[in-house]
Amino acid sequence: MSDDKPYVLTPNAPIAKKWERPLKEVATLPPYEASAEEKERHRIYSLMLFALMKRFFNGNKNGGRGQYPWREGQLDDDKARYRGGDYLGHNIGALAVDGRGEVIDFDFNHNQLFSSSAEHAEARLIRRVFSLTQIYDSWQTRGPDDPPRAFGYSTVLSNVTVYTSLESCAQCSGIMALGQVGKVVYLQRDPGTYHIGNIMWNLTAREVGGGEAAQIKATAPRPIPGSDIGFDYFDELNEKYAAYFKAVKKKPFHIGDKRKDLSSALTSFLCCDDTLDIYSRAQAEFFKLVKKGAKFPKYRPDKRALTNADALASAQRFFDYAADVGRRGTPHNM
């Protein structure tokens, strides 16, 4: 087969239409259009996720006695060790919210715990959600009087939104596409993902229905950057990482002590004081919002869904569970 055409059976397949287009067009998305009410709803879950990032923060990438020039603020009082304990994985977390607005569960990156580079938060989370949806549970994925499921019913997560602290890689975008997750809101860019989430969405998106009722449907989740929902920490994290990358690259190459973390890797940036400060401020903002209440308390995306006021209460209940007994993503069982 010649490579000058995509492997498709229909000429109007989305990938066929994009085949001759420049990469830039395939790798970028128009801004996600949402009302102020819907944006607030996404910010509620985004802030709760960052509150969890603060709660489970651990910067000891090279062990508790490693040297971290960008973590001076995290030294113990005796200046001998860094706070944080054992490093289980990178400071990357994700949570899944069902169509009604109930938080289903969360998970963290556990690369270190499993000595693997593939134990990513979103991939772990999606596998968890699938195992949870096989049972009757309190997260409204299935009611006690619902008729028996047809085969395949629980293999689709199109009403689920995933919130992730970092833009998803090819593995995680892949597993979310297999689960047909509807949306993925990411709260920091990751240049190492090569825009794969956008590319997958663009290559699977097609218009369904016609005229006024026309809708765009895609097999891959719709990536939504934090900047599209008014989440200010998104730009701040991206700018701080760019500055960190530059500063680390300028340092002379360091030979010798392998414990000294002079890496320009994003995962090293995620351990430093600047990042912890951002998560801390977001956590404080989440607690303040819980006290003050939502600005659009009555909004709900459809009549079966929770209002923003109830979504905030649900997010707060989930945080209380997760912060106390959830560790870095044990199965939600409250």
Ligand SMILES: [Zn+2]
């Ligand atoms: Zn990933």
